[in-house]
Amino acid sequence: VQLxxxxxxxxxxxxxxxxxxxxxxxxxxxxxxxxxxxxxxKEREFVAAITWSGGITYYADSVKGRFTASRDNAKNTVYLxxxxxxxxxxxxxxxxxxxxxxxxxxxxxxxxxxxxGTLVTVSS
Numbered sequence: 001v002q003l004x005x006x007x008x009x010x011x012x013x014x015x016x017x018x019x020x021x022x023x024x025x026x027x028x029x030x031x032x033x034x035x036x037x038x039x040x041x042k043e044r045e046f047v048a049a050i051t052w053s054g055g056i057t058y059y060a061d062s063v064k065g066r067f068t069a070s071r072d073n074a075k076n077t078v079y080l081x082x083x084x085x086x087x088x089x090x091x092x093x094x095x096x097x098x099x100x101x102x103x104x105x106x107x108x109x110x111x112x113x114x115x116x117g118t119l120v121t122v123s124s
Contacts (some may be wrong), residue, residue, distance in 0.1 A: 001023050001024060001025040001027075001028070001031065001097050001113045002023065002024040002025070002113070003021055003022070003023050003024075003095050003096070003097060003113055003114065003115035003116075004021065004022045004023075004115055004116070005019060005020070005021045005093065005094065005095045005115040005116060005117060005118040006019070006020050006021075006022070006118055007019040007020050007118060008092075008093060008118030008119045008120045008121075009119075009120070009121070010121045010123065011085055011120070011121070011122055011123070012122070012123050013085060013086055013087055013122055013123065013124050014084060014085065015085050015122070016081070016082060016083045016084075016085065017082045017085065017120060018079055018080070018081045018082070019035070019079065019080040019082065019093055019095075019118060019120075020077055020078075020079055021033065021035075021077065021078045021079075021080075021095030021115055022075075022076060022077050023076045023077070023078070023097065024076070025076070027099075028073060028076040028097075029052055029053075029073040030052055030099055030100065031052060031097040031098060031099055031100075031113075032049060032050070032051055032052060032097070032098050032099075032100065032101055032102060032105060033049065033050050033069075033071060033078040033095060033096070033097055034046065034047075034048070034049040034050075034095070034096040034097070034098070034105060034110075034111055035047040035048045035049070035069060035078075035080045035093060035094070035095055035096075036093070036094045036095075036096060036108060037089075037091035037092065037093045037094065037120075038091055038092050038094070038117075039088075039090060039091040039092075042091075044094070044108055045060065046060050046105075046106035046107075046108075047059070047060055047063055047067065047080070047093070048060070048063065048067055048069040048080060049069065049105040049106070050069040050070065050071055050078060051101060052073075052100075052101070054070060054071045054073070057069050057070075058105055058106070060106075062088075063082075063089075066082065066083050066084045066085075067080060067081065067082050067083070068080070068081040068083075069081075078095060080093070080095075082120070085120075085122045086122060087122045087123065087124045088122075089120060089122050090120060090121050090122050091119075091120060092117040092118065092119050092120075093117060093118050093119075093120055094114055094115055094116075094117045095114075095115040096108070096111035096113060096114050096115070097111060097112070097113040098110050098111045098112055098113070099112070
């Protein structure tokens with residue numbers, strides 16, 4: 001699976017962005033998809049995950065209620081809608097994929113495929 005993330009940019013605090021992650025491969029629907037982010041000088045951290053059917057989503061406490069993950073298996077694309085953005089959301093955002101389900105969806109090591117990242121900058 002090859003992943004291509006897009007949709008990052010500069011936005012003011014309180015604004016919104018929608019990230020997209022387009023995947024290649026005919027078995028996209030079999031993959032759990034994750035979103036992670038990495039701020040300068042910090043470790044990569046979990047943001048959200050969505051199961052293959054899209055029926056179950058998980059979120060980090062820091063984004064719960066503000067971010068929404070979704071997917072369109074027909075388009076091989078997963079989305080991250082980010083609302084009420086804060087300066088502390090500034091980071092490079094990565095999408096990731098793993099075959100099947102894992103209860104450890106918040107661990108980077110659980111994902112075998114990564115996109116190149118897209119930069120989100122939130123100004124105060």
